[in-house]
Amino acid sequence: MFFPKWTNxxxxxxxxxxxxxxGGVAAIAGIVHQPSFTDVGYQPIQPVPYxxxxxxxxxxxxxxxxxxxxxxxxxxxVPPTQTCMTCHKQVKADSPRxxxxxxxxxxxxxxxxxxVHKLPDFVYFNHKAHVSAGVSCxxxxxxxxxxxxxxxxxxxxxxxxxxxxxxxxxxxxxKELVTKLDWVPPGDPxxxxxxxxxxxxxxxxxxxxxxHR
Amino acid sequence: MGSRWxxxxxxxxxxxxxxxxxxxxxxxxxxxxxxxxxxPKYKPQAAGPFFGDGRASRPVVAGTVVYGLESGRYVxxxxxxxxxxxxxxxxxxxxxxEGDKYTGKNPLPLxxxxxxRGQERYNVTCANCHDRVGTGQxxxxxxxxPPATNLHDDRIRNMPDGQIFNTITNGxxxxxxxxxxxxxxxxxxxxxxxxxxxxxxxxxxxxVPDEQKGSLRK
Numbered sequence: 001m002f003f004p005k006w007t008n009x010x011x012x013x014x015x016x017x018x019x020x021x022x023g024g025v026a027a028i029a030g031i032v033h034q035p036s037f038t039d040v041g042y043q044p045i046q047p048v049p050y051x052x053x054x055x056x057x058x059x060x061x062x063x064x065x066x067x068x069x070x071x072x073x074x075x076x077x078v079p080p081t082q083t084c085m086t087c088h089k090q091v092k093a094d095s096p097r098x099x100x101x102x103x104x105x106x107x108x109x110x111x112x113x114x115x116v117h118k119l120p121d122f123v124y125f126n127h128k129a130h131v132s133a134g135v136s137c138x139x140x141x142x143x144x145x146x147x148x149x150x151x152x153x154x155x156x157x158x159x160x161x162x163x164x165x166x167x168x169x170x171x172x173x174x175k176e177l178v179t180k181l182d183w184v185p186p187g188d189p190x191x192x193x194x195x196x197x198x199x200x201x202x203x204x205x206x207x208x209x210x211x212h213r
Numbered sequence: 214m215g216s217r218w219x220x221x222x223x224x225x226x227x228x229x230x231x232x233x234x235x236x237x238x239x240x241x242x243x244x245x246x247x248x249x250x251x252x253p254k255y256k257p258q259a260a261g262p263f264f265g266d267g268r269a270s271r272p273v274v275a276g277t278v279v280y281g282l283e284s285g286r287y288v289x290x291x292x293x294x295x296x297x298x299x300x301x302x303x304x305x306x307x308x309x310x311e312g313d314k315y316t317g318k319n320p321l322p323l324x325x326x327x328x329x330r331g332q333e334r335y336n337v338t339c340a341n342c343h344d345r346v347g348t349g350q351x352x353x354x355x356x357x358x359p360p361a362t363n364l365h366d367d368r369i370r371n372m373p374d375g376q377i378f379n380t381i382t383n384g385x386x387x388x389x390x391x392x393x394x395x396x397x398x399x400x401x402x403x404x405x406x407x408x409x410x411x412x413x414x415x416x417x418x419x420x421v422p423d424e425q426k427g428s429l430r431k
Contacts, residue, residue, distance in 0.1 A: 024222060
């Protein structure tokens with residue numbers, strides 16, 4: 001006999017091991033690859049140490065001063081360097097923290113900000129539609145006005161989107177308060193939202209092509 | 214041997230999982246199953262290797278005529294469209310000038326919708342320096358920017374609308390140009406609102422309607 005008898009056991013052990021290992025890896029991967037696991041907490045290092053807390057929080061500059069296109073376009077722009085220089089031509093004009101801003105302004109080469117909230121390329125999110133319905137920035141981006149560095153706080157995955165699309169009322173507010181991140185609804189948010197749903201006839205799509213094309 | 218690998222694998226995977234769960238992470242999110250998350254296409258403002266400046270979106274070529282958004286009645290920031298305001302898009306509308314002189318006439322009508330829009334845009338864009346009343350004590354000034362003009366100065370009150378439009382568009386002295394941030398119709402709406410602010414700060418008893426005079430306190 002070429003193989004001794006005990007090798008039969010080895011084969012069984014290896015097979016069992018493989019099944020266990022494969023199952024374990026698959027199970028863990030299934031949990032770990034959830035966006036609430038992988039994406040939440042993403043806080044890339046930006047080329048310029050810009051603080052939303054200082055600008056939007058302490059100084060109360062409206063989101064729309066820099067992110068101008070939010071009410072008109074599907075895509076919200078990261079402001080051009082020119083917008084930074086509106087103030088920083090004068091304020092802290094020599095600060096080394098702003099060296100890259102000045103360089104960009106002089107050369108015309110854009111600053112390479114790192115995108116924090118990235119949706120898959122097959123999702124077509126429309127900022128304009130959400131803002132005009134009365135979904136606040138804070139619903140998806142969190143209290144950016146309290147963040148020194150921007151961090152993703154919501155999973156932004158499909159089931160999370162659909163939670164709101166199925167029942168939008170608690171997440172709606174009057175449109176003029178959309179950029180007021182610290183707004184506290186005076187009463188039951190669902191009730192306020194239901195009135196907005198009724199007046200604006202809000203009916204978020206639940207079909208695939210609402211977000212995918 | 215097999216069980217040791219299983220344990221190792223489970224440990225490794227849970228470490229990766231927990232590290233992203235516990236605190237903020239600097240690395241891009243882990244993509245175990247990338248699906249078609251990253252497609253070979255450029256989104257607005259994305260970086261691209263083709264052009265020398267690293268931008269995939271191209272800057273507007275000088276002399277480009279805007280087609281679409283601003284060319285018809287459909288206006289960006291389109292309150293004018295929804296308010297049913299038909300704006301004559303002349304040279305004056307975009308420059309504030311009639312020939313060589315600044316126009317004294319605001320192309321937007323004086324309506325509540327225009328004032329509301331002007332108020333909102335003023336508070337977003339101008340109030341940071343000029344403050345919400347217009348006295349030039351905005352947050353940015355308090356934090357070290359050179360003083361902003363008090364909009365209630367006689368100089369500004371007597372300034373033609375077109376000249377204010379030109380200042381918003383192109384900037385003046387310490388004020389940087391804001392034309393890229395505010396659409397022309399919003400600039401005109403802001404001017405309507407500034408005029409209202411000026412009236413409010415220079416009001417006399419005669420401006421109060423008779424029926425409300427009783428509620429005034431001395």
